[in-house]
Amino acid sequence: MEKEFKEFLNKNFGEHITTKLLNDNKLSLKRGDANNIYNGDLEGNKKKVIELVESEYHEKINENDWAFDFPGWIGELDFTKVNVKEILVIGMEPHIGEGGRTAQVTYGLRETADNDFSELGEHLGNRRLWNNLNAVFNNDDSKYYNEETYKKPLDLDFKNFLEKIYITDMSHFAIKGTVKKTIAFKDWNNIRSKNATNYISETITLIKPKFIVSQGSKVTGFINKNFDFAKDGDLTFFRKNQDGIYHIILPHLASGNTNNFWFPKNPEKREPNIDKIKKQFDKLK
Secondary structure, three states, X not given: OHHHHHHHHHHHHOHHHHHHHEXXXXXXXXXXXXXXXXXXXXXXXXXXXXXXOOHHHHHHHHOOOEEEEEOEOOOOOOOOOOOOOOEEEEEOOOOOOOOOEOEEEHHHOOOOEOOEOHHHHXXXXXXXXXXXXXXXXXXXXXXOOOHHHHHXXXXXXXXXXXXXXXXXXXXXXXXXXXXXHHOOHHHHHHHHHHHHHHHHHHHHHHHOOOEEEEOOHHHHHHHHHHOOOEEOOOOOOEEEOOOOOEEEOOOOOOXXXXXXXXXOOOHHHHHXXXXXXXXXXXXXX
16 A cells, blocks of 8 residues: 555655655655745646646636645554554645745644654644644643644653644645635635545545544535535534544634634633533544
């Protein structure tokens, strides 16, 4: 499966991105400064998007600059395991603005140097995501909103938890900047959903997760519809498919003050919200 995984990356991201981010002789992500790894070839990106998207959209694609979210994980992928990674987290799409970046690792899930995970804390949305996942799956809701936390070595328990995760996006490419301003939103939805069906299907087949966590209602709806997830007994927050994979149904994990589930006006309500999920999750362990 190692060969198939490399072929999957080259097909979906192009060799120009894959060789910059994937180590040559093992299935782990390269370390190093983000500016050296993420600044790259916009023309190569455009050619790859044209390969992936139907011809009716090629003119619009040529009018824009495109960026990619590369999958994130820690350590070396082991395809002999029943679950290559236990938890597959799926976001919506890249959000890469102006500047030199043409690709990045999704939500910063990579080791940038020996025991250095500072990219996890690069943005507030990143920190919220990792803290909320840690609260749900690892019973720890204590300390990971602070950017300074990620500039120090992580405690072993949190690091071990992160090693269970593989993260990607429903659409692993998007226009640099704001999509709505540069391409019709209806067209973008079509491009995104058509590409996502094959991309996510192949990801699930390769990674063989036990749990899938969706970021936002659009991703949740897409996963439930296309991969036949249905309600499983009295598990409010989980759906299950015929392959025995559980899909966790939660409000957007990286959202901010607009989300009353993760950030209620009364902070004391947060713990009971998370406890409800934990109790259901404990039944599935």
